[in-house]
Amino acid sequence: MAPPELYALGQNPTAISSHAFNANRTEVAVSLNSNDATIWERQGHEWKQTETLAEHDKLITSIDWAPNSNRIVTCAQDRNAYVWQQSPDPQTGRMIWKPTLVLLRINRAATHVRWSPNEDKFAVASGARAIAICSFDPEGDWWVSRLLKKPIRSTVLSVDWHPNNVLLAAGSADMKARVFSAYIKDVDKRPGPCVWGDKFPFNTICAEYTSHAGGWVHSVGFSPSGDVLAFASHDSSVSIAYPGADSIVYTIKLTSLPLLTLAWTSENSLIAAGHDCQPLVFSGSHDGWELSGTLDDPNANKTGSGAARAGLGGASPVGRLNSAAFNTFRNADSRGISNVPGSSGPSAESELFTVHQNTITSVRAYEGAPGDVARVSTSGVDGKLVVWDVAQVSPISVTSNIVGRLAGVRI
Protein backbone atom coordinates (compact mmCIF):
# COMPACT_ATOMS: atom_id res chain seq x y z
CA MET A 1 0.00 0.00 0.00
CA ALA A 2 1.58 3.20 -1.18
CA PRO A 3 0.83 6.11 1.15
CA PRO A 4 -0.46 9.33 -0.39
CA GLU A 5 2.34 11.43 -1.88
CA LEU A 6 2.62 14.63 0.07
CA TYR A 7 4.38 17.71 -1.27
CA ALA A 8 4.92 21.10 0.29
CA LEU A 9 5.66 23.77 -2.29
CA GLY A 10 8.22 26.26 -1.04
CA GLN A 11 9.66 26.77 2.42
CA ASN A 12 6.75 28.49 4.12
CA PRO A 13 3.45 26.83 3.47
CA THR A 14 1.04 29.31 1.91
CA ALA A 15 -2.50 28.53 0.89
CA ILE A 16 -2.73 27.13 -2.62
CA SER A 17 -5.52 28.96 -4.46
CA SER A 18 -5.51 26.58 -7.38
CA HIS A 19 -3.35 23.92 -8.98
CA ALA A 20 -3.13 22.40 -12.46
CA PHE A 21 -0.72 19.75 -13.76
CA ASN A 22 0.61 19.55 -17.29
CA ALA A 23 -0.15 16.57 -19.53
CA ASN A 24 2.62 14.24 -18.32
CA ARG A 25 2.51 15.49 -14.71
CA THR A 26 6.14 16.67 -14.74
CA GLU A 27 5.13 20.26 -14.08
CA VAL A 28 2.46 21.92 -11.99
CA ALA A 29 1.10 25.46 -12.12
CA VAL A 30 -0.07 26.81 -8.78
CA SER A 31 -0.98 30.10 -7.27
CA LEU A 32 0.20 30.49 -3.70
CA ASN A 33 -2.51 32.92 -2.60
CA SER A 34 -0.93 35.74 -4.60
CA ASN A 35 -1.18 37.71 -7.83
CA ASP A 36 1.32 35.39 -9.50
CA ALA A 37 1.08 31.89 -10.82
CA THR A 38 4.22 29.80 -10.45
CA ILE A 39 5.35 26.78 -12.41
CA TRP A 40 7.13 23.99 -10.56
CA GLU A 41 9.09 21.17 -12.11
CA ARG A 42 9.33 17.71 -10.60
CA GLN A 43 12.85 16.76 -9.55
CA GLY A 44 12.74 13.37 -7.91
CA HIS A 45 10.42 13.69 -4.96
CA GLU A 46 10.84 17.46 -4.80
CA TRP A 47 9.27 20.26 -6.79
CA LYS A 48 11.43 23.15 -7.90
CA GLN A 49 10.03 26.48 -8.97
CA THR A 50 11.08 27.26 -12.54
CA GLU A 51 8.97 30.18 -13.66
CA THR A 52 6.62 32.90 -12.47
CA LEU A 53 3.64 34.03 -14.51
CA ALA A 54 3.19 37.62 -13.38
CA GLU A 55 0.53 39.69 -15.08
CA HIS A 56 -2.52 39.76 -12.82
CA ASP A 57 -2.78 42.59 -10.31
CA LYS A 58 -5.20 40.91 -7.91
CA LEU A 59 -5.32 37.43 -6.38
CA ILE A 60 -5.45 34.57 -8.87
CA THR A 61 -8.54 32.46 -8.25
CA SER A 62 -8.18 29.60 -10.69
CA ILE A 63 -5.74 27.98 -13.11
CA ASP A 64 -6.24 25.35 -15.79
CA TRP A 65 -3.65 23.67 -18.00
CA ALA A 66 -4.80 22.31 -21.37
CA PRO A 67 -3.03 18.95 -21.76
CA ASN A 68 -2.88 18.72 -25.58
CA SER A 69 -2.35 22.30 -26.70
CA ASN A 70 -0.11 22.95 -23.65
CA ARG A 71 -1.69 26.31 -22.84
CA ILE A 72 -2.37 27.66 -19.38
CA VAL A 73 -5.32 29.88 -18.57
CA THR A 74 -5.42 31.90 -15.35
CA CYS A 75 -8.19 34.10 -13.97
CA ALA A 76 -8.15 36.47 -11.03
CA GLN A 77 -10.03 38.93 -8.88
CA ASP A 78 -8.81 41.70 -11.21
CA ARG A 79 -11.64 40.61 -13.59
CA ASN A 80 -9.14 39.41 -16.18
CA ALA A 81 -8.05 36.13 -17.65
CA TYR A 82 -4.80 35.41 -19.47
CA VAL A 83 -3.96 32.59 -21.82
CA TRP A 84 -0.27 31.64 -21.50
CA GLN A 85 1.58 29.99 -24.34
CA GLN A 86 5.18 28.86 -24.59
CA SER A 87 7.30 30.56 -27.23
CA PRO A 88 11.06 31.01 -27.68
CA ASP A 89 12.61 34.15 -26.25
CA PRO A 90 13.97 36.19 -29.23
CA GLN A 91 17.26 36.88 -27.39
CA THR A 92 18.13 33.66 -25.59
CA GLY A 93 16.04 31.17 -27.54
CA ARG A 94 14.80 29.71 -24.26
CA MET A 95 11.11 28.75 -24.06
CA ILE A 96 9.13 31.24 -21.99
CA TRP A 97 5.44 31.65 -21.19
CA LYS A 98 3.81 34.56 -23.05
CA PRO A 99 0.49 35.96 -21.84
CA THR A 100 -2.48 36.99 -23.99
CA LEU A 101 -5.17 39.10 -22.36
CA VAL A 102 -8.73 37.84 -22.74
CA LEU A 103 -11.56 40.36 -23.00
CA LEU A 104 -13.94 38.94 -20.43
CA ARG A 105 -16.32 41.91 -20.21
CA ILE A 106 -17.23 41.18 -16.59
CA ASN A 107 -17.36 43.80 -13.82
CA ARG A 108 -16.69 41.53 -10.85
CA ALA A 109 -13.98 39.05 -9.91
CA ALA A 110 -13.45 35.94 -12.00
CA THR A 111 -13.81 32.89 -9.78
CA HIS A 112 -13.14 29.72 -11.75
CA VAL A 113 -11.81 28.75 -15.17
CA ARG A 114 -11.81 25.51 -17.15
CA TRP A 115 -10.71 24.56 -20.69
CA SER A 116 -13.29 22.74 -22.78
CA PRO A 117 -12.43 19.12 -23.71
CA ASN A 118 -11.35 20.15 -27.24
CA GLU A 119 -9.32 23.03 -25.77
CA ASP A 120 -10.75 25.50 -28.31
CA LYS A 121 -12.89 27.30 -25.70
CA PHE A 122 -12.78 27.99 -22.00
CA ALA A 123 -15.37 29.10 -19.49
CA VAL A 124 -14.74 31.73 -16.81
CA ALA A 125 -17.15 31.90 -13.89
CA SER A 126 -17.51 35.26 -12.19
CA GLY A 127 -19.10 37.33 -9.48
CA ALA A 128 -20.88 39.38 -12.14
CA ARG A 129 -23.69 36.78 -12.25
CA ALA A 130 -22.30 35.62 -15.57
CA ILE A 131 -20.10 33.00 -17.16
CA ALA A 132 -17.79 34.14 -19.97
CA ILE A 133 -17.40 31.57 -22.73
CA CYS A 134 -14.18 32.45 -24.51
CA SER A 135 -13.07 31.32 -27.95
CA PHE A 136 -10.21 32.35 -30.19
CA ASP A 137 -10.90 34.80 -32.99
CA PRO A 138 -8.12 34.26 -35.58
CA GLU A 139 -8.99 37.46 -37.50
CA GLY A 140 -8.56 39.74 -34.51
CA ASP A 141 -5.86 37.40 -33.11
CA TRP A 142 -7.40 37.50 -29.65
CA TRP A 143 -9.73 35.61 -27.33
CA VAL A 144 -13.29 36.92 -27.39
CA SER A 145 -16.04 36.09 -24.93
CA ARG A 146 -19.76 35.63 -24.96
CA LEU A 147 -21.63 35.83 -21.68
CA LEU A 148 -24.05 33.30 -20.24
CA LYS A 149 -26.23 35.48 -18.02
CA LYS A 150 -29.76 34.26 -17.64
CA PRO A 151 -31.04 33.12 -15.20
CA ILE A 152 -28.02 33.35 -12.88
CA ARG A 153 -28.88 35.36 -9.76
CA SER A 154 -25.59 35.35 -7.91
CA THR A 155 -21.87 34.65 -8.09
CA VAL A 156 -20.95 31.58 -10.11
CA LEU A 157 -18.53 29.50 -8.07
CA SER A 158 -17.58 26.68 -10.39
CA VAL A 159 -17.95 25.37 -13.93
CA ASP A 160 -17.42 22.00 -15.58
CA TRP A 161 -17.55 20.99 -19.27
CA HIS A 162 -19.56 18.14 -20.73
CA PRO A 163 -17.43 15.80 -22.89
CA ASN A 164 -19.32 16.99 -26.00
CA ASN A 165 -17.55 20.38 -25.75
CA VAL A 166 -20.88 22.25 -25.84
CA LEU A 167 -22.71 21.80 -22.55
CA LEU A 168 -21.45 23.50 -19.41
CA ALA A 169 -22.45 22.90 -15.80
CA ALA A 170 -22.28 25.77 -13.34
CA GLY A 171 -22.77 25.96 -9.58
CA SER A 172 -23.60 29.30 -8.03
CA ALA A 173 -24.30 31.14 -4.81
CA ASP A 174 -27.99 31.39 -5.66
CA MET A 175 -28.12 27.76 -4.49
CA LYS A 176 -28.59 26.31 -7.94
CA ALA A 177 -26.62 23.96 -10.16
CA ARG A 178 -27.43 24.46 -13.81
CA VAL A 179 -26.58 22.96 -17.15
CA PHE A 180 -26.18 25.50 -19.97
CA SER A 181 -25.45 25.29 -23.63
CA ALA A 182 -22.23 27.11 -24.48
CA TYR A 183 -22.53 26.47 -28.20
CA ILE A 184 -20.37 28.83 -30.29
CA LYS A 185 -21.25 28.74 -33.98
CA ASP A 186 -17.76 29.33 -35.34
CA VAL A 187 -16.10 26.78 -33.10
CA ASP A 188 -18.48 23.92 -32.48
CA LYS A 189 -20.06 21.39 -34.76
CA ARG A 190 -23.74 21.00 -34.08
CA PRO A 191 -23.93 18.44 -31.25
CA GLY A 192 -26.18 15.40 -31.45
CA PRO A 193 -29.04 14.90 -29.00
CA CYS A 194 -28.17 13.59 -25.54
CA VAL A 195 -29.87 13.11 -22.17
CA TRP A 196 -29.77 16.89 -21.59
CA GLY A 197 -31.81 17.77 -24.71
CA ASP A 198 -31.87 17.83 -28.52
CA LYS A 199 -31.28 21.45 -29.55
CA PHE A 200 -28.63 23.64 -27.99
CA PRO A 201 -28.63 27.30 -29.05
CA PHE A 202 -26.31 29.46 -26.88
CA ASN A 203 -27.59 30.00 -23.34
CA THR A 204 -30.20 27.21 -23.45
CA ILE A 205 -30.89 26.05 -19.90
CA CYS A 206 -30.93 22.27 -20.10
CA ALA A 207 -31.40 21.58 -16.40
CA GLU A 208 -31.61 23.37 -13.07
CA TYR A 209 -31.25 21.78 -9.64
CA THR A 210 -31.61 23.37 -6.21
CA SER A 211 -29.34 22.40 -3.35
CA HIS A 212 -31.10 20.34 -0.71
CA ALA A 213 -31.15 22.72 2.25
CA GLY A 214 -30.32 25.96 0.51
CA GLY A 215 -26.53 26.03 0.47
CA TRP A 216 -24.29 27.69 -2.08
CA VAL A 217 -23.33 25.22 -4.78
CA HIS A 218 -19.53 25.11 -4.46
CA SER A 219 -18.66 22.55 -7.07
CA VAL A 220 -20.22 20.82 -10.05
CA GLY A 221 -19.06 17.93 -12.20
CA PHE A 222 -20.30 15.90 -15.13
CA SER A 223 -19.72 12.16 -14.94
CA PRO A 224 -17.21 10.81 -17.50
CA SER A 225 -20.04 9.99 -19.93
CA GLY A 226 -21.63 13.38 -19.33
CA ASP A 227 -24.98 11.79 -18.56
CA VAL A 228 -24.98 12.47 -14.81
CA LEU A 229 -24.32 15.66 -12.86
CA ALA A 230 -22.94 15.83 -9.33
CA PHE A 231 -22.83 18.95 -7.19
CA ALA A 232 -21.62 19.72 -3.68
CA SER A 233 -23.20 22.48 -1.68
CA HIS A 234 -22.71 24.38 1.54
CA ASP A 235 -25.50 22.54 3.35
CA SER A 236 -23.02 19.66 3.82
CA SER A 237 -24.58 17.63 1.10
CA VAL A 238 -23.62 16.19 -2.23
CA SER A 239 -26.27 15.54 -4.87
CA ILE A 240 -26.15 13.31 -7.91
CA ALA A 241 -28.71 14.14 -10.60
CA TYR A 242 -29.89 11.86 -13.38
CA PRO A 243 -31.71 13.92 -16.03
CA GLY A 244 -34.43 12.87 -18.42
CA ALA A 245 -38.04 11.83 -18.19
CA ASP A 246 -37.48 9.78 -15.03
CA SER A 247 -35.34 12.51 -13.47
CA ILE A 248 -33.90 11.47 -10.13
CA VAL A 249 -31.76 13.43 -7.68
CA TYR A 250 -29.94 11.53 -4.94
CA THR A 251 -28.84 13.72 -2.04
CA ILE A 252 -26.37 12.47 0.51
CA LYS A 253 -26.38 14.51 3.69
CA LEU A 254 -23.09 14.45 5.51
CA THR A 255 -22.64 14.61 9.25
CA SER A 256 -19.42 16.51 8.70
CA LEU A 257 -18.55 19.96 7.35
CA PRO A 258 -19.41 21.07 3.79
CA LEU A 259 -17.56 19.90 0.70
CA LEU A 260 -15.99 22.44 -1.65
CA THR A 261 -14.74 20.43 -4.59
CA LEU A 262 -15.40 17.17 -6.36
CA ALA A 263 -14.01 15.03 -9.18
CA TRP A 264 -15.45 11.93 -10.84
CA THR A 265 -13.12 8.94 -10.98
CA SER A 266 -15.43 6.58 -12.86
CA GLU A 267 -19.04 6.47 -13.98
CA ASN A 268 -19.94 5.06 -10.57
CA SER A 269 -17.71 6.91 -8.16
CA LEU A 270 -16.53 10.37 -7.31
CA ILE A 271 -14.23 11.99 -4.81
CA ALA A 272 -15.16 15.13 -2.93
CA ALA A 273 -13.36 17.17 -0.30
CA GLY A 274 -13.73 20.40 1.60
CA HIS A 275 -13.78 21.86 5.09
CA ASP A 276 -13.38 18.41 6.62
CA CYS A 277 -9.81 18.24 5.27
CA GLN A 278 -10.08 14.73 3.82
CA PRO A 279 -11.12 13.36 0.43
CA LEU A 280 -14.32 11.35 0.72
CA VAL A 281 -15.31 8.66 -1.76
CA PHE A 282 -18.91 8.38 -2.95
CA SER A 283 -20.13 5.52 -5.07
CA GLY A 284 -23.39 4.42 -6.59
CA SER A 285 -25.40 4.10 -9.74
CA HIS A 286 -28.82 4.98 -11.10
CA ASP A 287 -30.29 2.96 -8.22
CA GLY A 288 -28.74 4.98 -5.40
CA TRP A 289 -25.61 6.59 -4.02
CA GLU A 290 -23.76 6.38 -0.72
CA LEU A 291 -20.64 7.58 1.02
CA SER A 292 -18.31 4.60 0.76
CA GLY A 293 -15.23 5.82 2.59
CA THR A 294 -12.29 8.16 2.81
CA LEU A 295 -8.90 8.17 1.09
CA ASP A 296 -7.31 9.50 4.26
CA ASP A 297 -6.51 6.40 6.31
CA PRO A 298 -6.79 7.58 9.90
CA ASN A 299 -4.61 4.72 11.17
CA ALA A 300 -1.70 5.41 8.88
CA ASN A 301 1.36 6.92 10.46
CA LYS A 302 1.71 10.28 8.78
CA THR A 303 4.55 12.76 8.79
CA GLY A 304 6.12 11.15 11.83
CA SER A 305 3.55 12.29 14.32
CA GLY A 306 1.50 9.15 14.54
CA ALA A 307 1.86 9.01 18.28
CA ALA A 308 0.24 12.40 18.68
CA ARG A 309 -2.58 11.29 16.44
CA ALA A 310 -3.16 8.05 18.27
CA GLY A 311 -3.21 9.88 21.57
CA LEU A 312 -5.90 12.23 20.38
CA GLY A 313 -8.02 10.18 18.04
CA GLY A 314 -11.27 8.44 18.54
CA ALA A 315 -12.35 9.73 21.91
CA SER A 316 -14.71 12.53 21.03
CA PRO A 317 -17.87 11.85 19.14
CA VAL A 318 -17.55 15.16 17.37
CA GLY A 319 -14.63 13.97 15.28
CA ARG A 320 -12.69 16.86 13.93
CA LEU A 321 -13.37 19.03 16.95
CA ASN A 322 -11.16 16.76 18.99
CA SER A 323 -8.01 18.51 17.90
CA ALA A 324 -5.24 19.81 20.07
CA ALA A 325 -6.49 23.34 19.49
CA PHE A 326 -9.94 22.37 20.70
CA ASN A 327 -8.48 20.65 23.74
CA THR A 328 -6.38 23.70 24.55
CA PHE A 329 -9.47 25.87 24.74
CA ARG A 330 -11.44 23.24 26.61
CA ASN A 331 -8.69 22.88 29.19
CA ALA A 332 -8.49 26.63 29.56
CA ASP A 333 -12.24 26.85 29.91
CA SER A 334 -13.14 23.95 32.17
CA ARG A 335 -9.93 23.41 34.14
CA GLY A 336 -8.26 26.78 34.07
CA ILE A 337 -5.16 25.25 32.49
CA SER A 338 -3.51 27.66 30.14
CA ASN A 339 -1.28 26.25 27.48
CA VAL A 340 1.32 28.74 26.34
CA PRO A 341 1.34 28.63 22.55
CA GLY A 342 4.59 27.30 21.19
CA SER A 343 5.69 25.66 24.43
CA SER A 344 5.40 22.16 23.05
CA GLY A 345 6.04 23.01 19.43
CA PRO A 346 3.46 24.96 17.48
CA SER A 347 3.16 22.42 14.67
CA ALA A 348 2.25 19.51 16.92
CA GLU A 349 0.01 21.84 18.87
CA SER A 350 -2.86 22.02 16.46
CA GLU A 351 -2.32 19.06 14.20
CA LEU A 352 -5.36 17.40 12.72
CA PHE A 353 -5.61 13.65 12.19
CA THR A 354 -5.82 14.14 8.46
CA VAL A 355 -3.04 14.54 5.88
CA HIS A 356 -4.32 17.96 4.89
CA GLN A 357 -4.16 20.32 7.83
CA ASN A 358 -6.78 22.73 6.53
CA THR A 359 -9.63 23.00 4.07
CA ILE A 360 -9.13 21.25 0.73
CA THR A 361 -10.16 23.63 -2.04
CA SER A 362 -9.38 21.61 -5.14
CA VAL A 363 -9.45 17.95 -6.13
CA ARG A 364 -8.54 16.96 -9.69
CA ALA A 365 -7.88 13.81 -11.69
CA TYR A 366 -4.13 13.08 -11.71
CA GLU A 367 -3.62 9.74 -13.42
CA GLY A 368 -5.75 7.66 -15.75
CA ALA A 369 -8.23 8.34 -18.52
CA PRO A 370 -11.55 10.03 -17.73
CA GLY A 371 -13.79 7.30 -16.39
CA ASP A 372 -10.87 5.25 -15.11
CA VAL A 373 -8.95 7.62 -12.86
CA ALA A 374 -6.34 5.84 -10.76
CA ARG A 375 -5.04 8.79 -8.75
CA VAL A 376 -6.28 12.25 -7.83
CA SER A 377 -4.46 15.34 -6.60
CA THR A 378 -5.71 17.71 -3.91
CA SER A 379 -4.55 21.12 -2.74
CA GLY A 380 -5.82 23.40 -0.05
CA VAL A 381 -5.45 26.20 2.41
CA ASP A 382 -2.61 24.41 4.23
CA GLY A 383 -0.38 24.80 1.15
CA LYS A 384 0.03 21.06 0.66
CA LEU A 385 -0.29 19.25 -2.64
CA VAL A 386 -1.22 15.59 -2.18
CA VAL A 387 -1.60 12.78 -4.69
CA TRP A 388 -3.92 9.97 -3.61
CA ASP A 389 -4.50 6.45 -4.90
CA VAL A 390 -8.26 6.24 -5.40
CA ALA A 391 -8.32 2.49 -4.78
CA GLN A 392 -7.21 2.88 -1.17
CA VAL A 393 -10.54 3.57 0.44
CA SER A 394 -10.76 3.30 4.22
CA PRO A 395 -14.12 2.61 5.78
CA ILE A 396 -15.59 5.70 7.29
CA SER A 397 -16.63 4.22 10.64
CA VAL A 398 -13.01 4.32 11.78
CA THR A 399 -12.86 8.08 11.51
CA SER A 400 -15.29 8.99 14.25
CA ASN A 401 -18.83 9.56 13.11
CA ILE A 402 -18.37 11.12 9.72
CA VAL A 403 -21.13 9.14 8.15
CA GLY A 404 -23.04 10.12 5.08
CA ARG A 405 -26.56 9.02 4.80
CA LEU A 406 -28.84 8.60 1.91
CA ALA A 407 -31.57 11.14 2.27
CA GLY A 408 -34.89 10.97 0.55
CA VAL A 409 -34.92 10.77 -3.19
CA ARG A 410 -36.42 13.78 -4.90
CA ILE A 411 -38.12 12.99 -8.16
Place this chain on the structure above:
Amino acid sequence: MDGSFRKIDIDQYDEDVLLESELYEPDSRDPAQVLSDAKQKAATVRQSLARGDTAGALAAVLDGAPYGPNVEEAKNLNLQTVVSILNSTKATEILNIVRVLSPDAQDTLMKYLYKGMALPGWGDVSGSVLLGWHEKLTEAAGTGCIVRAMTDRRLV
Protein backbone atom coordinates in the same frame (compact mmCIF):
# COMPACT_ATOMS: atom_id res chain seq x y z
CA MET B 1 -27.76 65.06 10.24
CA ASP B 2 -30.87 63.81 8.63
CA GLY B 3 -30.73 60.03 8.54
CA SER B 4 -34.03 59.36 6.85
CA PHE B 5 -32.30 58.43 3.58
CA ARG B 6 -31.14 55.29 5.33
CA LYS B 7 -34.72 54.09 5.48
CA ILE B 8 -35.26 54.27 1.72
CA ASP B 9 -35.88 50.85 0.27
CA ILE B 10 -33.18 50.94 -2.39
CA ASP B 11 -34.01 47.42 -3.55
CA GLN B 12 -37.14 48.71 -5.28
CA TYR B 13 -34.93 50.54 -7.78
CA ASP B 14 -32.87 47.43 -8.55
CA GLU B 15 -34.47 45.44 -11.34
CA ASP B 16 -32.27 42.43 -10.56
CA VAL B 17 -33.25 42.33 -6.89
CA LEU B 18 -33.31 38.83 -5.42
CA LEU B 19 -36.52 38.37 -3.49
CA GLU B 20 -36.87 36.27 -0.35
CA SER B 21 -39.48 34.17 -2.14
CA GLU B 22 -36.97 33.19 -4.83
CA LEU B 23 -34.59 31.66 -2.32
CA TYR B 24 -36.64 28.61 -1.49
CA GLU B 25 -39.67 26.62 -2.56
CA PRO B 26 -42.74 28.04 -0.83
CA ASP B 27 -44.96 25.80 1.28
CA SER B 28 -47.71 24.46 -0.96
CA ARG B 29 -50.31 24.58 1.82
CA ASP B 30 -52.23 27.77 2.50
CA PRO B 31 -51.66 29.56 5.84
CA ALA B 32 -55.04 28.52 7.33
CA GLN B 33 -54.33 24.90 6.46
CA VAL B 34 -50.85 25.14 8.02
CA LEU B 35 -52.36 26.50 11.25
CA SER B 36 -55.00 23.79 11.48
CA ASP B 37 -52.30 21.15 10.78
CA ALA B 38 -50.21 22.60 13.60
CA LYS B 39 -53.20 22.51 15.98
CA GLN B 40 -53.95 18.95 15.04
CA LYS B 41 -50.34 17.97 15.61
CA ALA B 42 -50.31 19.63 19.02
CA ALA B 43 -53.23 17.37 19.98
CA THR B 44 -51.52 14.26 18.57
CA VAL B 45 -48.37 15.12 20.50
CA ARG B 46 -50.29 15.46 23.77
CA GLN B 47 -51.75 12.00 23.25
CA SER B 48 -48.35 10.50 22.36
CA LEU B 49 -46.73 12.11 25.38
CA ALA B 50 -49.51 10.78 27.62
CA ARG B 51 -48.63 7.32 26.31
CA GLY B 52 -44.96 8.01 26.94
CA ASP B 53 -44.06 7.84 23.24
CA THR B 54 -41.62 10.79 23.10
CA ALA B 55 -39.87 9.68 19.91
CA GLY B 56 -43.17 9.36 18.08
CA ALA B 57 -44.36 12.73 19.34
CA LEU B 58 -41.16 14.42 18.22
CA ALA B 59 -41.23 12.80 14.78
CA ALA B 60 -44.85 13.88 14.34
CA VAL B 61 -44.29 17.53 15.24
CA LEU B 62 -41.13 17.84 13.12
CA ASP B 63 -42.80 16.42 10.02
CA GLY B 64 -44.14 19.22 7.82
CA ALA B 65 -43.10 21.97 10.22
CA PRO B 66 -44.40 25.38 9.09
CA TYR B 67 -41.93 27.71 7.39
CA GLY B 68 -41.96 30.83 5.25
CA PRO B 69 -43.99 34.01 5.51
CA ASN B 70 -47.59 34.52 6.79
CA VAL B 71 -47.66 31.56 9.14
CA GLU B 72 -46.38 33.19 12.33
CA GLU B 73 -49.19 31.77 14.48
CA ALA B 74 -48.59 28.22 13.29
CA LYS B 75 -44.83 28.63 13.78
CA ASN B 76 -45.31 29.78 17.36
CA LEU B 77 -47.71 26.96 18.09
CA ASN B 78 -45.33 24.38 16.64
CA LEU B 79 -42.41 25.82 18.59
CA GLN B 80 -44.48 25.59 21.75
CA THR B 81 -45.28 21.96 20.98
CA VAL B 82 -41.61 21.14 20.33
CA VAL B 83 -40.55 22.88 23.53
CA SER B 84 -43.13 20.97 25.53
CA ILE B 85 -41.62 17.71 24.27
CA LEU B 86 -38.07 18.85 24.90
CA ASN B 87 -38.90 19.90 28.46
CA SER B 88 -40.68 16.66 29.33
CA THR B 89 -37.90 14.32 28.22
CA LYS B 90 -35.37 12.83 30.64
CA ALA B 91 -31.77 13.78 29.82
CA THR B 92 -30.74 10.11 29.67
CA GLU B 93 -33.28 9.31 26.95
CA ILE B 94 -32.37 12.14 24.59
CA LEU B 95 -29.63 10.36 22.65
CA ASN B 96 -31.78 7.33 21.83
CA ILE B 97 -34.63 9.56 20.71
CA VAL B 98 -32.58 11.75 18.36
CA ARG B 99 -30.83 8.69 16.89
CA VAL B 100 -34.06 7.21 15.57
CA LEU B 101 -35.24 10.46 13.96
CA SER B 102 -34.97 10.67 10.17
CA PRO B 103 -32.15 12.90 8.88
CA ASP B 104 -34.72 15.49 7.75
CA ALA B 105 -36.34 15.52 11.18
CA GLN B 106 -32.92 15.90 12.81
CA ASP B 107 -32.25 18.99 10.67
CA THR B 108 -35.64 20.45 11.58
CA LEU B 109 -35.08 19.76 15.27
CA MET B 110 -31.75 21.60 15.05
CA LYS B 111 -33.55 24.60 13.57
CA TYR B 112 -35.97 24.61 16.51
CA LEU B 113 -33.10 24.39 19.01
CA TYR B 114 -31.46 27.44 17.45
CA LYS B 115 -34.77 29.27 17.28
CA GLY B 116 -35.34 28.52 20.95
CA MET B 117 -31.88 29.83 21.82
CA ALA B 118 -32.70 33.03 19.94
CA LEU B 119 -35.79 33.55 22.11
CA PRO B 120 -34.55 33.41 25.71
CA GLY B 121 -37.39 33.52 28.17
CA TRP B 122 -40.03 32.92 25.49
CA GLY B 123 -42.75 30.66 26.88
CA ASP B 124 -41.03 27.98 28.94
CA VAL B 125 -37.89 27.79 26.80
CA SER B 126 -34.97 26.85 28.98
CA GLY B 127 -31.42 27.35 27.81
CA SER B 128 -29.99 24.39 29.66
CA VAL B 129 -32.56 22.01 28.19
CA LEU B 130 -31.84 23.28 24.68
CA LEU B 131 -28.09 22.92 25.18
CA GLY B 132 -28.56 19.37 26.45
CA TRP B 133 -30.51 18.46 23.32
CA HIS B 134 -28.05 20.32 21.12
CA GLU B 135 -25.15 18.27 22.48
CA LYS B 136 -26.88 14.94 21.92
CA LEU B 137 -28.22 15.91 18.52
CA THR B 138 -24.73 16.95 17.39
CA GLU B 139 -23.43 13.64 18.67
CA ALA B 140 -25.99 11.76 16.59
CA ALA B 141 -26.18 13.90 13.46
CA GLY B 142 -22.79 15.62 13.40
CA THR B 143 -21.74 19.15 12.58
CA GLY B 144 -23.34 18.78 9.15
CA CYS B 145 -26.72 19.05 10.85
CA ILE B 146 -25.74 22.42 12.37
CA VAL B 147 -24.47 23.62 8.98
CA ARG B 148 -27.82 22.73 7.39
CA ALA B 149 -29.76 24.49 10.15
CA MET B 150 -27.75 27.62 9.38
CA THR B 151 -27.89 27.51 5.57
CA ASP B 152 -31.53 26.57 5.18
CA ARG B 153 -33.73 29.56 4.37
CA ARG B 154 -36.89 27.64 5.17
CA LEU B 155 -36.92 29.07 8.68
CA VAL B 156 -39.23 27.38 11.14
